[in-house]
Amino acid sequence: MHGISDSEKLPTISDYYSASQLRADRWSALRETAESLDRDGDEKHRVRALQLMQALAPIEMYFAFPGGSAFDYLRRLLEHGNFTDFSTAVRRVARALTSGAYRRRSIPLIADETEGDEFEDESTQTHEARALGRPYFEVMIVDNVNEQQEKFLQTSLQRMRRSEDPFIYETVVVPSVEDALIGVLFNQNVQAVIVRPGLGLKSKNETNVLGRYMSLYGEGADLEELTPSEYGPETCRRIGMLRPELDAYLITDRSAEDIAVLDLGLCRRVFYNQEDFLELHLNILRGVQRRYKTPFFTALKEYSKQPTGVFHAMPISRGKSISRSHWIQDMGAFYGSNIFMAETSATSGGLDSLLEPRGPIKEAQEAAARAFGSKQTFFATNGTSTCNKIVVQALVKPGDIVLVDRDCHKSHHYGMVLAGASVVYMDSYPLHEYSMYGAVPIREIKHKLLALRAEGKLDRVRMVLLTNCTFDGIVYNVQRVMQECLAIKKDLVFLWDEAWFAYARFAPNSRVRTAMRSANILREEFRTPEHAEAYNAQQAILEGADDDVWLNTRLIAPPNARVRVYATQSTHKTLTSLRQGSMIHVNDQRFKGAVEEAFHEAYMTHTSTSPNYQIIASLDVGRRQVELEGFEFVQRQVESAMAIRRAVSTHPLLKKYFKLVTAGDMIPEEYRESGMKSYFDPDQGWADVWDSWSRDEFVLDATRITLHVGATGWDGDTFKTKILMDKYGIQINKTSRNTVLFMTNIGTTRSSVAYLIEVLVEIAKELDDLMDDASRMEKLAFDKRVKNLVENVPPLPDFSRFHDAFRCEKGTEAGNIRRAFFLSYDEDNCDYVEPDKGMLDRLEAGEELVSATFVIPYPPGFPILVPGQVISPEILRFMQALDVSEIHGFRADLGLRIFTEDALKSVKNP
Known part of the structure; x- marks a missing residue:
């Protein structure tokens, strides 16, 4: 083997955001090099091919395709100078990896064997054709064996296959605990x-990726203290x-009594040192079948095949009203x-029945x-807006x-109206520069x-309601928030609006910031003697302390605190589901005794008696997908977002007109303990973000990219509508005065990113080109527009206060929106009243004008006024500076709707 000089060294995993990107690029480069080598036999191409094979070797050990023996075959072809066969074999492997063909059939590497459909891409097949095939997956065997023993293990399981098996799998053998953990992170199959x-x-592989991930879970990557008898159980636990x-x-030779007391994570079965390969094979299939099973979707498919006579509602049932029509056949x-x-x-x-x-x-x-990861989950067919109202009413x-995040979705504000809650609004930190x-x-x-x-009102505090993550991608340290709040009131209920965060469960870094995982961790933690000891020690320090000490202390909840957590998720927004398919996840230790009946009533109140079965079926199938390939799809989603970040950060022309808004821009330094500023820096490369996700108060969702477009001279709404959508067909949701938000999802393709x-x-x-041809006056006008968008940005107003007529009680800031x-x-x-200078003069003179309705400008899309709120001069100035065309609750022909003096005087406070 030729050595690799410094000048020839290939990029390492540190240069890539993910191992899958690195692997794909290396196979693509090897394919091009092999074709060049076959064409001209140049020595530099042979050296390059050897170099790429060396670089691929430590990655390929974690994958069943092409597999160790096939990879060794490629290496021998290259070493023996058989460049034509080498090029053919590499091309077939690279194409199979790109197209997914290896999932459907065997890929021949020998040159004289014909490879059919070698250009066929799995994604180009019809849904019907793909549904007929057996899904493919891979099984990782962790055992330090020689080559002969490895082959025995693999062939023994292969012999157990039957034609009636619902799935097909291949095996890959890795030798160590660390390799198993690296393997499940690298190999999405x-x-x-x-x-x-x-x-x-x-592991003999030199990579620090394992340490990064384990630090997220409060676990060290160093396993030195383990004894050999603990290797197996610890592997299962950490994989979980x-x-x-x-x-x-x-598979173990330890006694059942020893194993029974160990934490085995999600280990489904223990085998006692026996080589019963058929039983193992059947358990593997049964385990995958458990996740593959879609109870309602399957029932709906079976129902659709049954002959029925329809004598109930819905003429469209069975398609009769369409098939018999002369005018709506196009719908069918x-x-x-x-x-x-x-x-x-x-x-x-x-x-x-739903x-x-x-x-x-x-x-x-x-x-x-x-x-x-919830204790109970409920489906909803009319969106997360309804889910939010159900939880609040229950x-x-x-x-x-x-306590409500003032900038949360409007459904929460309406939920407060329906529930008759006494609302205390909490202000988020403002980002004036970006109008968000x-x-x-x-x-x-x-x-x-x-x-x-x-x-003296703490006993009346019922709930803390927050958005995780926000529309712009700010993610809370959920576990810390609940821990510290429960230290002040131990029976608080938390409602986390995770409408845009359903995908997070299926990525190791974002999972640690989800409501359900955090609830499960707190439930376990509160039961430990170490937690009780830490709580008692802190209470001794806090005894008699004033509020400033409590504010400046990282509080520990009492061991008898009750974990009461709800999360609402728009499955349709970030995972596979038809529109309005949503879920309510519950992890409430008092649900059975104190909430279940009220929840049922609230659910009945807001749920249609005729729910859409197609939406329910899509939720069922979407769940199947994320359990079987959520990890893979979310990884690809994040990779797409990172590719956009790198392109905008490094392209000289893009940097001239567009600015990538980073975590350092969106999260003030005092909330970033790790000091992490950006996922990607053109000079430093990819940042080590794992420390940030484990420690910082807030982090930035990697799947969202906020782009500052002020330097283009277009405001965010114009750039979205007139440029991206009307001219180029690119659809986005969120804008601010000078930014646009691009959200990747599990359906985002590399082609979409490239476009x-x-x-x-x-x-x-x-x-x-426009600036090159512009006159001096046109350039001045352009510069003025840019300055208005970049520098003259109106400051965001804080929540003012509720008028005294709508205070719940004298001396409290809580308001009665209802x-x-x-x-x-x-x-x-x-x-x-017209929101003009005359109104501003009245406000600045001390007159109290009170909003009679919600006022919600789009963008930014949050209520700047709620019913009963005093209109402040700052709020009015913000409204006057907005140049948006859509403001809910405001009539351009009449102005702002306010309460009359007589109406305010007529309100009798309790």
């Missing part, structure tokens, strides 16, 4: 891990941390027949609870105090709780 007694401890969806099987042609065959309002025939599930819907919801009684808010600091939350404690980058480059080139909301129903109680 792994669905099961078999841990055998002969495994070693350390990194990829909890996987099945692990432990567009949607196809199955959607109508599966349409019904009946709950019989093998189906189930309102009283006892059959397949109940099973589907239980499977979703398993997948997302838990909040009139007069209960709720961040998130609510833990200090602000604690300050509100401590103030209510000082007022976006091409479009941004084209826009930049057109702006360059009272104000319904007072405005009588038009005699309301008036309109």
Whole structure:
């Protein structure tokens, strides 16, 4: 083998965001090099091919395809100078990896064997064709064996295959605990891990990726203190941390009594040192089948095949009203027949009721609870807006105090109206430069709780309601927030709006910041004697301390605190589901005794008696997908976002007109203990983000890219509508005055990323050309527009206060939105005022004008006024500076709707 000089060295995993990107690029480079070598036989190409093979070797040991023997065959071809066969074999492997063909059939590497469909890409097949095939996965065997023993293990399992098996799998053998953990992170095809007694401890691969991940879970990557008898159980436990969806099987010679007391993570079965390969094979298939099973989707498919006579509601059921029509055949042609065959309002025939599930819907919801780590999960077919109202109505009684993120989704504000809650709004930190808010600091939350404690009202505080993550991608340290809040009031209920964060469960770094995982961790932690000891020690310090000490101390919750956590997720926004498919996840230690009946009533209140079965089925299938390939898809999603970041950060023309808004820009330094500023720096490369995700108060969701477009002269809304959507067909949701937000998802492709980058480059080139030909006056006008967007940005207003008429009690800041909301129903109680200089003069002179409605400008999309709120001069100035065309709650022909003086005087406070 030729050595590798410094000048020839290839990029390492540190130069890539993920191992899958690195692997794909190396195979692509090897394919090009092999073709050049076959063409001209140049020595430099042979050296380059050797170099690439060396670089691929430590990665390929974790994959069943092409596998160790095939990789050795490629190496021998190259070393023996058989360049033509080498090029053919490499090309076939590279194409199979790109197209996914290895999942469907054997890929011949020998040159004289014909490879059919070698250009076929799996994604180009019809859904029907792909559905007929058997899904493919890989099984990782962890055992330190020689080549002959490895072959024995692999062939022994292969002999157990049967034609009736629902799935097909291949095996890969790795030697050590560390290799197993690296393997499940690198190899997205792994669905099961078999841990055998002969495994070693350390990997021979030099990579620090393992240490990064384990630090997220409070675990050291150093395993030196383990004894050999602990290697197997510890491997199972740590695999359960990194990829909890996987099945692990432990083969051991230890006694059942010893094994029974150990934490084996998600180990599904223990085998006692016996080579029963058939039993192992059947368990592997059964474990995957458990996740593959879709109870409701399967029931709906079976129902659609049954002959029925329809004598109930819905003429469209079975497609009869369409097939018999002379005028709407195009609808049937567009949607196809199955959607109508599966349409019904009946709950019989093998189906189930969403309102009283006892059959397949109940099973589907239980499977979703398993997948997302909750204790109970409920499906919703009318969006997360309704989920939010269900949770609030089930838990909040009139007069209960709720601490609410003022910038949360409007459904929460309306939920407060419906529940009759006493609302205390919490302010997020502002990002004036970008016309957006961040998130609510833990200090602000604690300050509100401590103030209510000082007022003697802590007993009335029911819930803390926060958005995780925010639309712009700010993610809370969920576990810390709940820990510290429970230290002040031990029975608080938490509602985390995770509408945009459903995907997070299926990536090791983002999982640690989800509501359900944090709830499960706290439940375990509160039971430990170490926690009780730490709590008692802190209480001794805090005894008699004032609020400033409490604010400046990282608080520990009492051991008898109750974990009461709810999360609402828009499955349709970030995972696979039809529109409005959402879920409510529950992890409440008092749910069974104190909440279940009220929750059921709230669920009945807001859920249709005729829910859309197609949405329910899509939630069931979407759950199957994330349990089997969520890890892979989310990794690709993040890779797409990182590719956009790198392109914008390094392209000289893009940097001229676009600025990537980084974590350092969106999260103030005091909330970034790790000091991490950006995921990618052109000079330093990829940042080590794992420390940030484990320690910082806030982190930035990697799947969202906020782009500052002020230097283009277009405001965010114009850039979104007139440029991206109308001209280039690129769709986005969120803008601010000078930014646009690009959100990747599990359906984002590399082609989509490439197209976006091409479009941004084209826009930049057109702006360059425009400026080259512009007159002096045109350049001055352009510079003025840019200055208005970059420098003259109106400051964001804080929440002012509720008018005294709508205070819940004298001396408290909590407000009764419900009272104000319904007072405005009588038009005699309301008036309109133009938001002009005259109104500003009145406010600055001390006159109190009170909003009678929600006022929500788009963008930024949060209420700047709620019913009963005093309009401040700062709020009015912000409204006057906005140049958006859509403001909900504001009538351009009349102005702002406010309460009359007589209406305010008529309100009688309790």
